[in-house]
Amino acid sequence: MRDWANWAIDTAKVRGATFADARVMDIRHRDVSTKNGDVGNLSESESLGIGIRVIAGGAWGFAATDRLTREGVQACAAEAVAIAKASALAKTHDAVLAPEGPHVDTWQGPFIKDPFRIPVERQIDVLLAADKEMRRVKGVTLAEGSMSFRRIEQYYASTEGSAIHQLKMLSGAGIVATTFAGSEIQKRSYPNSFGGQHMQRGYELVESLNLVGNAQRIAEESVALHSAAQCPEGTSTIILESAQLGLQIHESVGHPIELDRVLGMEANFAGLSFLTLDKLRTLRYGSDIVNVVADARLEHGPGLGTFGYDDEGVPAQCTPIITDGLFTGYLSNRETAAAIGEKRSGGTMRTESWSNLPIIRMTNISLLPGSWKYDDLIADTDDAILMSTNRSWSIDDHRYQFQFSTEIGWEVKNGKIGRMLKNPSYSGITTEFWGSCDAICSREHWTLWGTPNCGKGQPMQTMGTGHGASPSRFRNVKIGAAFAK
């Protein structure tokens, strides 16, 4: 890996690049799925290549190849420089990077059991056992289970002297029970939608989830939803379970704080942000109890956004995003940090693969725990709807007006959880919603969830992000609009 990267940056320099970095990535996937008692997907894949990013003539160029001969790498580096010179035809200013010292280091994620060394038949057995439990419940029309594993070994080198080797292991697993009856399709997922829980851990994550032990419960809930009352329409207090709140953080905090979006670089596809530069350290984002960080460090937890260094060689950091309700920080890279006068990048450049250009991505964007015990929060609530497990999600291109629906809900009346509700949904304006937060549960109820499917960029890249959250309460929220006639 080192030789390939060095060939790349040496060639780029010779061709006239004033800056170059190279990422060699060796990515391995395993996907296993089952459906109604049969194996669905069973596949493995591997991909090895190099991505070379350069500045030449004051403009950016990037080229990637899987031809890892000296000749192939050098041709790719030369193409990156030629592309940069073409970019210079339409430049308005020279690319400038915030300074970053060279780093020479090795980092490895915290997995215990390598999922690729676990026999695939053992993984299938777990999914088929959960599948059987779900289908034992009368009314279940579709039982599905899945596991996905990814091993990423990467080497980064730059003309500034950085040389960084990293190894990450990502695991995920989940089950879904779907029921069709009358004129409705309902479903319940465990432990979350989007393929369940995903973390930077090994097979020990799958073992900790107890998929089989939760299969019957979610199957019964899926069936019960057909006879549950419809979530009402109006304004209500809501309590969001932590997985749904994780996605709420992702959409209404994580995306709008991306500085490339704020500066207009994503305007054509992902959109802009309501968090214009004048809002930094002046906007009340939420109530006083709302504290959000972007934390890629391992001490935050083994999330999908955890690493030693980002994909332009900047060490993992913790950036305060919302501090006691005040908006205090963006996600930045070396270029955008320089553009707004920050001294250093926040370290959020990430790439899906060797073939993609790194772009600003969420790391672990987490709501810090509050002080409430979950039982106390319920007991303290007179009239609310408790919502769990995302079913649909949508937010405007400035990340301001959103609507979410969840798989299941329950009434909370006079301090107790009551009857089940189907088709729960809520909507609102980002800052009004976070401003209405009046209770956040404590660390013991806090989970670092993984969102494996975040799309951004052109060409679009899919990235995994982490979101820590504990159940929280919000007042005066609009509910039921998704199903209003």
Add this chain to the structure above:
Amino acid sequence: MAADHRLGPGALRELAERIIKFSDADETEVDIGAVTDALTRFANNTIHQNVAEQNLTVSVRTVVDGRTARATTNKTDDESLRRVVRAAADLARFQPKNPDLLPMLKQQKTQKVARFFPATATAMPAERARAVARVCKATATAKQTAAGIFSTAMVETAFANSRGYFAHYEQTRAEFSVTIMEKDSSGWAKANSPNIADIDPDALGASASRKATASRAPKEIPPGRYTVILEPSAVLDLVGFLFYDFAGTAVLDQRSMFNKRIGTKLFGDNITICDDVYHPLQLGTPFDGEGVPREKVLLVDRGVPRNLVYSRATAKKMKKQPTGHGFSLPNEYGEAPMNLVFTGGKASVDEMVRSTERGILVTRLWYIREVDPYEKILTGMTRDGTFLVENGKISGGIRNFRFNQSMIEMLSNVEMLGEAVRAAGEESFEMVVPAMKVRGFHFSEVTKF
């Protein structure tokens, strides 16, 4: 000119045969994909990303004693190819027998389609940069701000198996997309084609610019039910959510909106949909992931869902014939129509506007998600050019709306149809769809811009 990176059917067949010889499985299938992709991205009236990628992927499926699995690599030395063949066989061995697995196909006759344009394959970064520079300059002169992409790509695909089947396909693709912004308004335009000569960046830029100008100082009007005129991109991104419902497997799994509705009148008389990869405005391989030649299928006939598409295994289970829409095996989703073609009408968008007393003209939709899978309620936002129509004229821009709309209801309320065109959006792959004038479209909330 840039190099034409095509490997050609001869070299790909040789590679596939070499891989098949490495295998001692009962049956072996090889998919090879060679991609050359380049994209110039601009924002704030300047190029800020400019990328190129080359990759060759080899995917091997083996069958061992009635079991199948797949392994994929982009390493093409003999040792790596032997390893990927072995990995596919090892994965296959350690699983229960698959009762639905069918023998691999012998050679099939596939229809030739011409979708490779050398001018697209050999487009240079400087060519894209010059076009982007022209659009940026015009935008800056108009005191507006442009962001977008100009991309070119070439894909070569080969499919082969140990029964002697071999098929080859190649296509190119060029795409230009632009958003032009003012202080409180924006406009958008996008087009793609296999032939770069069909792409006119200056015209697309001018269209987006006009929309940004026309939607200045947007007014807020209350949410509710309105007559809407949906431009083709907006229609595409809505009806694109229907495509998997037409899969035989989706109906078998009881997760399709067509569960118990095939043969029942569901949409208006003016809605006819087929899947047709051979349509002159479509792209895609003339064979599916199992090597079955694709067929044209009438899916909805004058409002009545008539047919589904079937992979080989699904067809056997449902006592139908395979239609050539199967995904590569193994998979849990079966098949889907990827080349939807709506039957259009004759009305222009201008005629739709002229015939509307009060309504809303929508350029583009955004962040569409399914709220209810059986009633097919979708939610999402309008974006980059939303206008109020009053007394047959566009009266100005309005703030963007959130919608929650059943597709069954929408496709029952279509009053006028435009000519079906190859539309490009952001939520769905490209299809051939018309602009539509729809009554009673449900906007549930309004945003702040």
